Amino acid sequence: MIEILTPTQVEQARPSGRFVGGTLHELRNRVRPGTNLLEIDEWTRQLIAAGGAESCYVDYAPSFGRGPFGKVICTSVNDAVLHGLPHDYELAEGDLLTLDLAVSLNGWVADAAISFIVGDAGDWADQQMIDATEVALTAGIAVARPGGHIGDISAAVGTVLTAAGFAVNGEFGGHGVGSTMHQDPHIANSGTPGKGYRLRPGMLLAIEPWVMRGTNRLVKDADGWTLRSANGGRTAHSEHTIAITDAGPEILTLA
Numbered sequence: 068m069i070e071i072l073t074p075t076q077v078e079q080a081r082p083s084g085r086f087v088g089g090t091l092h093e094l095r096n097r098v099r100p101g102t103n104l105l106e107i108d109e110w111t112r113q114l115i116a117a118g119g120a121e122s123c124y125v126d127y128a129p130s131f132g133r134g135p136f137g138k139v140i141c142t143s144v145n146d147a148v149l150h151g152l153p154h155d156y157e158l159a160e161g162d163l164l165t166l167d168l169a170v171s172l173n174g175w176v177a178d179a180a181i182s183f184i185v186g187d188a189g190d191w192a193d194q195q196m197i198d199a200t201e202v203a204l205t206a207g208i209a210v211a212r213p214g215g216h217i218g219d220i221s222a223a224v225g226t227v228l229t230a231a232g233f234a235v236n237g238e239f240g241g242h243g244v245g246s247t248m249h250q251d252p253h254i255a256n257s258g259t260p261g262k263g264y265r266l267r268p269g270m271l272l273a274i275e276p277w278v279m280r281g282t283n284r285l286v287k288d289a290d291g292w293t294l295r296s297a298n299g300g301r302t303a304h305s306e307h308t309i310a311i312t313d314a315g316p317e318i319l320t321l322a
Contacts, residue, residue: 068243068247068250068251069243069250069251069252069264069270070243070245070246070250070269070270070271071267071268071269071270072175072245072269072270072271072310073269074269076175076269077269077271077310077312079173079174079175080173080175080177080271080310080319081319082172082173083120083170083171083172083173083175083176083177083319084177084179084308084318084319084320084321085319085320085321086118086120086170086172086177087168087169087170087177087178087179087308087320088177088179088319088320088321088322089322090111090114090115090118090168090170091166091168091179091180091181091320091322092322093114094107094110094111094140094166095166095181095183097110098158098164098183098185099158099185099186100158100159100160100162100185100186101157101158102157102158102185103155103156103157103158104142104144104151104153104154104155104156104158105153105154105155107140107142107153107166108138108139108140108142108153111139111140111168112139115139115170118170118172119172120170120171120172121170121171121172122139122169122170123169123170123171123176123178123248124136124138124139124140124141124169125137125138125139127248129249132150132291132292133290133291133292136150136152136292137152138152138153139168140153140166140167140168141153141165141166141167141168141180142164142165142166143164143165143167143293143302143304144156144158144162144163144164144165145162145163145301145302146279146295146296146299146300146301146302147165147288147293147294147295147302148165148277148278148279148285148294148295148296148302148303148304149167149239149277149285149293149294149304150167150292150293150294151165151167151292151293152288152290152291152292152293154290158185159185159186160185160186160187160188161184161185161186161188161189161190162184162185162186163182163183163184163185163189163190163193163197163301163302163303164182164183164184164185165180165181165182165302165303165304166180166181167179167180167304167306168180169244169248171246171248174246175245175246175271176244176245176246176247176248176271176308177244177271177308177319177320178244178248178273178275178306178308178320179273179306179307179308179320180275180304180305180306181305181306182197182200182302182303182304182305183197184197192280192301193301193303195231196231196233196278196280196301196302196303197303197305199227199228199231199233199276199278199303200228200276200277200278200303200304200305201305202227202231203223203224203225203227203228203231203256203276203305204224204274204275204276204305204306204307206223206224206226206227207220207221207223207224207241207254207274207276208220208274208307208309208316208318209223209316210223211266211272211274211309211311211315211316212266212311212315212316213266213267213268213311213312213313213315214265214266215265215266216260216261216262216263216264216265216266217252217253217254217258217262217263217264217266218258218259218260218261218262218263219260219261219266220241220254220258220272220274221240221254221255221256221257221258221259221263222257222258222259222260224256224257224274224276225255225256225257225258227276228256228257228276228278229257231278233278233279233280233283234282234283235256235257235278235283236256236277236279236283236284236285237255237256237257238285239277239285239294240253240254240255240256240275241253241254241255241256241272241273241274241275241306242254242272242273243270243271243272243273244271244272244273244308245271251264252264254272254273254274254275256275256276256277266311267311268311268312268313269310269311270310270311271308271309271310271311271319272308272309272311273306273307273308273309274306274307274309275304275305275306276304276305276306277302277303277304277305278302278303278304279296279297279298279300279301279302280296280298280300280301280302281296281298281300282296282297282298282300284296284297284298285297306320307319307320307321308320
């Protein structure tokens with residue numbers, strides 16, 4: 068299903084985006100060495116309740132996970148890159164943490180992710196990897212214009228990631244959002260310009276470049292959810308929800 072929102076509905080979706088972006092910003096400011104992943108989940112749960120939003124994750128039970136997820140945010144650490152299930156782990160100085168959050172507010176979903184280094188003793192190569200996903204995200208958003216194609220976004224993202232030295236995994240990527248979290252079209256992190264679904268005003272898209280150092284192969288944790296790099300290399304993931312408008316792309320999930 069691909070939903071095309073009216074201008075009024077896009078306006079109604081903006082608060083959801085602001086909430087997700089603001090919540091991720093607040094969580095990043097709270098996280099310190101010694102913070103437990105379960106604390107982050109509880110903080111997020113409280114912020115969701117206070118904001119009148121609903122978690123898209125807690126009851127989420129897709130075929131690729133061992134559902135329901137049961138938590139309200141994904142917390143992926145170091146070699147974990149996607150769907151990190153919060154568990155009893157205290158973050159250490161220099162850990163690379165990804166927070167991925169999707170909520171519904173006013174009936175519309177927004178989805179975003181940030182990666183950052185915990186504390187002040189980060190590794191330069193980790194920051195380079197985070198930067199590569201952020202640059203790729205910016206490149207993908209820039210070409211998300213009416214009349215373009217999904218392949219334009221995929222190609223822009225993939226060009227940046229491969230130029231930075233990363234092999235791109237094609238199993239998971241971006242996606243449409245709207246009244247539900249995961250919709251068509253799928254937005255791969257590599258592709259061919261001019262191919263795929265034509266972009267139209269009113270589409271909400273979650274674009275999400277992610278990479279793993281030294282591999283493009285994933286393995287799944289025993290928890291049935293957390294996806295890790297097959298070689299144990301560190302990972303990074305950046306994501307925004309955007310609206311396609313007549314004037315071009317609008318990022319909804321800015322802090």
